[in-house]
Amino acid sequence: MDARDELRFDGRVAVVTGGGRGLGREYALLLAARGARVVVNDVGTGIDGRGASPSPAHEVAEEIRGHGGEAVADVHDVSDAAGARASAGAAVERWGRLDVLVNNAGISILRPLGDLTDEECARVLATHAGGTLNMLRAVWPHMVDSRYGRIVNTCSDALFGDTGLSAYAAGKGAVLGLTTSSAAEGAGHGIKVNAVVPIAATRMSLEALDGDELTAALLADLFPARHVAAVVAFLAHASVPCTGELLHAAGRRVARIFLGATEGVVWEKNPTPEAIRDHLSEIRDTEAFRAPTSVSASMAYSFARLGVGGAEPLTLDLKSPVAGPERTGPAEG
Structure with missing residues (x-):
């Protein structure tokens, strides 16, 4: 590849939610390696959304700086509207602009429909639907003012349905609707909104395998998180031609998922x-x-x-x- 053809983010500022571990970490690292200044947002919760730790966000920000990039850690909870505004504000306060948002923060509670508690449902929906909506609302004024924005949301194969995924799938269904709707609304403002549907070896996916070591090994070999990061970086770039679409990132296979x-x-x-x-x-x-x-x-x-x-x-x-x-x-x- 000619270096002149490389997709770069020099001068751009990105916020990556859930950027302290797994997929989010890979997104933050790749964007920074391509020249972006990155706000690494992560509350540091467990897979089920309980607990908190500032370490993951700070560790990734430090890793980026160690490689010569620019990054700051942010530990606000984007499932709270005020937290989302603070996270977006961290980018604007530090670098005076906000060009890219990657909505990656998510939790997983796998439970049969009849066993889900009210609190568990609320927690999952607050993170996926609420967090995505809160961040969209938080970055929107900045992107409208600059007449530029690239937003990458995170959907899931859970949209196709499976046992034990009701609350999680409901949250991701909301993300799908937010992606298509905000894409239409942003078209007149220079804002493009797409979504990635990742399959990757992460804490969340490996836990869902419930000790199946053979499948876990195959997942780690065939679906490394760095492959998804390449798709996210493309969708976050100024040159991306599409908006309102979902790209399925499954290892070395990339495809489009759509409503028909x-x-x-x-x-x-x-x-x-x-x-x-x-x-x-x-x-x-x-x-x-x-x-x-x-x-x-x-x-x-x-x-x-x-x-x-x-x-x-x-x-x-x-x-x-x-x-x-x-x-x-x-x-x-």
Whole structure:
């Protein structure tokens, strides 16, 4: 690779939440190695969100400085709105700007749906949904004022569903909605918002294996955290072309995850429950699909399928500042 083609962050300031361990540490180190000045935010909790320690954030900040980079540690809790504002403020106070946000802070409580306590649900949602929303709100005014911003949120394969992941998946579903919505809102301000869906050997993933040493060894070999960091750095760079998208970072494999809608069935008269039953296979057929880039694009297509065209809302919707043209194509395997 020609050094002139290297994706650099010289002059940029980044905040990485959950930056003291695992994936967050790799993100902070790589951004700093590429020239970014980094606020390493980490409360230092356990995997389940209990406890606190300033050590992880300070250790990573010191590691960055030891390699000649610039970094400060921040131990505010971003699940609290005031803590998120303080974390964003640390970047602006130290370096006078805030260009990049990586929302990585997360916890995991794996429990069957019926066994989850009220407190556990609140803790998981406060970290994933609340923390992401709080940080978005905290950095937004700075990025709008500068008419520039790159935000990378963290989603999960939990979106596809599995046993024991209800609260965690609910939080990540919220992150998905925050990613697409803030991407649409930021398009007119020079702000791009995407998300990474990582598979990596971390404290959280290894604990979920519950002592399965063989799978743990494979995970560590095939899915090192540094591979995910490369995807995050790309999404955080000024040159990233997309917004509102999810990139699946799974070892040496990188792919796109997206929401899609099938072509469906249109009835000449009002459908009945029996008609839905009899045509369900056609309704569910993923041979052809669309991936709207906004609510407006989705509604516009529904209007068009029903034979309505030229209505004022459609004209306005199609001019909305969204990520790009609607994607269509065959279903993914």
